[in-house]
Amino acid sequence: MLLKQHSRLDKKIVLQILCAFLWISLFIFVNGYFLDLTNKTINNFFYVGIGFLGLLTLFLFYREDKEVVFSLLLFLLPMLALSLMEWELSGYKIPIYLCLFLVGCFVFSKNKFFKSVYLASFLLAFCISVYIIFDWFLIWGETGKFIRYANWLGEYYHPGFFSMLLCFIFLMFFDQYFLNKIDKNKSILVFLAVFIFFAYVAFLGVIFQSRTALLGVLAYFIGFAIYKKTYLYFFVIFLIVCAALYFTEIGDLVANRGASHRTVIWKEVWFDYINNCNYFVGCAPMKNILGQFAHPHNIYLSILHNTGIIGAILFLLFFTPLIYMIFKYKPQWGLLVFYALPTILTESETLFAGNSELWVYFWLPILMCMVGLQRPIFEQYKLAKAKLLS
The missing domain is CATH 1.20.1050 (Glutathione S-transferase Yfyf (Class Pi); Chain A, domain 2)
Known part of the structure; x- marks a missing residue:
């Protein structure tokens, strides 16, 4: 009995230590831009603090939720596929980072401490x-x-x-x-x-x-x-x-x-897509628009131009059910998804840009919202399963 209590106490201490490091990592990740930290420093806190420690915490303390995490990863699948289609801009490691960030967000949702x-x-x-x-x-x-x-x-x-x-x-x-x-x-x-x-x-x-x-x-x-x-x-x-x-x-x-010159840039990119790209899979990203702009300054248009109709369908396969479920279940973080969607209208080159700010104001609310939705959806799934078995 004493050994069991001692073991529980040890596990609690380990969890508290992990949560403390995760807290620091999340704070630095969210506020690093204001603190004048380099992207490399912020990314290191993301890889080690949120990614690795989040995964470690999941395996040590939340293994019973592996089915939930797996279902969340399946829901994220269209975005993972889209990131692979945009590998020239975002790199082949992005699907791994997205999965690790999702696991980290799941751990954050399990403890009110965060x-x-x-x-x-x-x-x-x-x-x-x-x-x-x-x-x-x-x-x-x-x-x-x-x-x-x-x-x-x-x-x-x-x-x-x-x-x-x-x-x-x-x-x-x-x-x-x-x-x-x-x-x-x-x-x-x-x-x-x-x-x-x-x-x-x-x-x-x-x-x-x-x-x-x-x-x-x-x-x-x-x-x-x-x-x-x-x-x-x-x-x-x-x-x-x-x-x-x-x-x-x-x-x-x-x-x-x-x-x-946003609208002028967008017209130029649209005309390039219409005249020079494969409609279904898109074409190489435009790097020198009108002789001075490095990218279209519109991620929606970039997705269409760089990945074609297939990329646009993947984008809709992810966000259409997500928005529907936000209105249906009203989860925490749901409204912040509505803030996130317009923010990709004029600035970054891709959804999977390396700058940490985009990952904070776009991906953090979206992944946290996904995690918040899993509870009502799983409850509905269990009720439906019970009815079928009865």
């Missing part, structure tokens, strides 16, 4: 946002110009990636700590507070003049209105936002941000 990562990330992001807003207003006061903020602690940072990651962390915190506590019967003051929160997050997108981040915030907010059936509140807020955009300089500021 929820504090989202709080710690929010506190860091909030401090960063306060500094940036203050600095932005200071520059505006001195120059009279609404600049596109692109510096952090004196160094240039990609404003698109920075704003999308920053907005994502704010919404992740809201999603984990407040979403389930709000319903349509709450007082108007609660929804006023929610509106102020969303306005603050959207303002961060305005400061960085990131239309993609703003689209993501809007998509999350629309999903929130559908989730909570607060259509009237949404309509009123939508009118307020439209009025603010119309009667202030914000609308013009975001709409006419610089010479991004």
